[in-house]
Amino acid sequence: MELQQLRPTLMEIARTTPHGAVRRARITSTVTKALKDMWHDATHHDQDNRAAGMALVAVGSLGRGDMGAMSDLDLLLVYDGNVADPAAVEEIANRLWYPIWDAGIDLDHSVRSLNQCRKVASHDITAAVGMLSMTHLCGDKEVASRASAAVLADWRSAARTRLTALRASAKVRQERFGEVAYLVEPDIKEARGGLRDALLLDALAASWLTDRSHGALDDAIAELLDVRDAIHVVTGRHANTLLAADRDEVAQVLQLNDGDQVTAHIAAAGRRVSFELDVTFRRAMGVLSGGQGISRTLVIRGRRSAPRLRYVAPDVVELAGELALAPPDGGVHDPLVALRIAAASAKSGLPISGSAVPVLSATADPPTPWSPEARGLFETLLSSGSALIDVWEVLDVAGLPSRWLRGWEGVRNRPQRAPVHRHTVDRHLIEVVSRTRLWKSKVDSPVTLMLAALLHDIGKQQGIDDHSVGGAELVPQILEPLGYGANVIADVRILVEQHLILSQLATTQDPQDPEVIAKVTQAVQGRRDILEMLRALTEADASSLGSAAWTRWRERLVDELFHGALRTLSDRPTGS
Amino acid sequence: MKLVTAIIQPHRLDAVKSALEAAGIRGMTVSEASGYGRQKGHTEVYRGAEYTIDLVPKIRLEVLIDDVDTERVTGVISQAAHTGKIGDGKVWVVPVDSVTRVRTGEEGAAAL
Missing domain, CATH: 3.30.460.10 (Beta Polymerase, domain 2)
Structure with a gap:
């Protein structure tokens, strides 16, 4: 030729x-x-x-x-x-x-x-x-x-010395290119969770320090390669970035329904590669440090003894700087073990071991309605601030959020419509929850605020036109199985339905106008506690989008309206 | 040519934009601004703490126009931005020596 x-x-x-x-x-x-x-x-x-x-x-x-x-x-x-x-x-x-x-x-x-x-x-x-x-x-x-x-x-x-450099290079790349799973226009090759990270997994395996997973990971890498191939076909260039303008054409080449489906596939694949890379790096580092710490096999008087494990919660142990599942009594883990390890991980900062993930996937769900203990663990997880994000990623790989929260699958890996967003809907929800920690001591019901943050965009599903109203309608079916009472559910409904009102009214109408203020006080049903949570949710939501979305300018406008509404409600009782 | 700059209330932006479009003005620059005029700032009390709000959020709007349109455009902006309350803003006009459209290289009124 x-x-x-x-x-x-x-x-x-x-x-x-x-x-x-x-x-x-x-x-x-x-x-x-x-x-x-x-x-x-x-x-x-x-x-x-x-x-x-x-x-x-x-x-x-x-x-x-x-x-x-x-x-x-x-x-x-x-x-x-x-x-x-x-x-x-x-x-x-x-x-x-x-x-x-x-x-x-x-x-x-x-x-x-x-x-x-x-x-x-x-x-x-x-x-x-x-x-x-x-x-x-x-x-x-x-x-x-x-x-x-x-x-x-x-x-x-040279693996001992090069592993640190390899990890540092991956981090630098992530800072430069972002995460393939959440970007509106992801670089399939260079962004975190992309094809370059797949090469790092092979490089780690080639070091003989650790093997890498196969199965789901190989499928994820193949999906990313398919997307790259489709980008080549559509653009006719050596390009690795999926531009929003090319998304629908790429979907056609991949025989998918639409551009949203392409984004969802990329997100799922990118999450898997990121997760496996973290797990494999930790395993390799663990080998280099000689199984440092409590998991190290002890040699006493020339005899080897079993590694010493520290129980951090029932069925949850610390092993080589990770949280793992201990063998359960009677051979079956109790249904709260996933919540327990997640809460322990969020609290301690210790990552969940990769080997725990298939076990977590296979455990039964907590019986509904959830017990106070289950809710307590869930709330510990949600209130852990930025630690929540990494733990949630592991839970997602195990497929648990979609099982725990009815309707979550509809927003999982779902791309956003507004260009101001930088994450998929599910990741945005988790980002906003993590930011509510700042408001923990400033609102009357931090749990209500966290749940509202978790569900504020749950209505961004196929077939729902107004995501605020549609999302509010989904709230009872999600929170009732978790055992939350009618009052909490009602308050979360209000917050989800009204989560945009402060920023929308403040920037498009006169925040000093009594009629505008009345719209806000009516929206919060005349309740000061709801108004304060709405203010917190507004900031957590907007600030998660980046500094351009939550400026001092915008904050002042929102606060002017908030204080106006607060003055109006100041003589009224709080709480329901 | 003139540069018209207006500082207006944020909630009047949509009204001013519509009025300018209706008046045949095809381009404008809009930015977030903060400041105060004669109204100065004000004080809020929240949960026992006092907050001084000294810089008030405004919109800064800039339009390049031909000399003959000056009076008409300032009138359109003033009318659309008007609420009659303190803090409605200001409109001012400064002369512009030259304008170049970067894409085509056109200059003067042709570049507007």
């Missing part, structure tokens, strides 16, 4: 091969064949075997066999400095790279001796991770194999 025809051929494969793994395998084999032909052209006149001691190897997506139609080519010409002639290396490199450039194909290329491969991998962590997937394409197989083995051996022997 003419190299000029390579991109159109790959695009045709991408358009006509619906199954992701098959598509990527076909693309990879087509590119490999083209490169082999090119190598043949570059070396077949070589009477003196000047290509001896050289090999063309693939790294990056081609090396891993998951290339997309518009992915660039990551190629490395590796040579044995004791065998290959430097002039011949340069000559063959030119014969390889120029035709690729001339064909307009993006090429990331390098020429390195075996020693240089090791040197680059030892000081450039991104290059090292890339080189872990070296795959021989053409030329001297032994040279390619020696390069790959040397880089892998170095990676394993």
Whole structure:
């Protein structure tokens, strides 16, 4: 095949091969064949075997066999400095790279001796991770194999020092690109939970410190690759960011209903990759620290004894800096164990062990209506501030919030309509709950405020036009099974239905106008305690969207209206 | 050419925008602003604590116009922003030496 025809051929494969793994395998084999032909052209006149001691190897997506139609080519010409002639290396490199450039194909290329491969991998962590997937394409197989083995051996022997750097690089990337699961226009490759993090999981497994999960994780990575492939088809470019404008077209390519479904798929996959990365990093760090702490196997008088576990709650133990589930009495965990470990994690700051997740998924739900103990644990979790966010992510991976809260599935991974939002609906709800902690001592019923925060956008579901009114209608069916009383449910209903009124009226109508103030006092049914919770909910909601959404300017307007309403209600009794 | 700047109450923005659009004004710049005029700030008491609200939220609206439209545009803004209460704001006009439309390079009245 003419190299000029390579991109159109790959695009045709991408358009006509619906199954992701098959598509990527076909693309990879087509590119490999083209490169082999090119190598043949570059070396077949070589009477003196000047290509001896050289090999063309693939790294990056081609090396891993998951290339997309518009992915660039990551190629490395590796040579044995004791065998290959430097002039011949340069000559063959030119014969390889120029035709690729001339064909307009993006090429990331390098020429390195075996020693240089090791040197680059030892000081450039991104290059090292890339080189872990070296795959021989053409030329001297032994040279390619020696390069790959040397880089892998170095990676394993230096894992202790490199793991920290690897984790730091992931954190820097997250700060720069955000989280793939929640962004309106996510970078599928670079954002946290994206394809770059999937590579880190492979790199961690290659260190032999720990294995990584398979099954659901592999499915999640395949989903992200499918989205990337679809972006390539729609844009015709080597792009990794899903722009809002392309979302519906990408949905068509992926044979999904609409752009919202694409976003939901990305969110679910991104959450899984993020979760697995955290778990795998912790496991690897634990191995490096020699199982530090209480889980370490003790050797007493030459005999090994079982690790000492510290019980932090019934059935919940601390193990190597994580919370795990102890074997239950009678072989079955009680239905409160998930709430118990979640509350303990939120309170202690210790993460929930990855091994606990499948067990939590399989435990029975608390009997309805929930007992006061179950509600107490739930409220401990909700009132834990920013610690709630990570714990909730683990619960989500175990599928528990959708089982506990009727209607939660409708907002799970659901994209927002307003561009001011930066998270999916479910994540936004949790962010707002975490912010109500600041108001714990400032309102009469912190529990009511937390529940209202948890459900204020629950009405953002398919088929509901006014999410405030529709959400308020869903409140009883969610809170009654949790055992909350009629008064709490009624108050949460008011707050959910009216959660936008302060900010809407303050910015569009005269906050000093008695008629406008009356609208607010009527909305809170003449109750000062509800008004104060509404003010808290307004700030928690808006501030979770970022500094642009909750400015001092907006706060002053809201406060003017709030104080006006407060003055009107000042002589009235509080509470219901 | 003139630059008309108006400081108005936030809740009058929609009315002013509609009035300017009806008057044929095609572009404007709107920003959040804070300040006070003769009304100064005021004090609120909440849960026993006293809060001084010295900078009042306002909207700053800027419109570039041709000289001949000056009186008409300031009139439209004043009328639409008017509530008769303290804090309704101000409108002022300053001369503009030159205007360039960045996309096309047009200058002067053609760039408005």
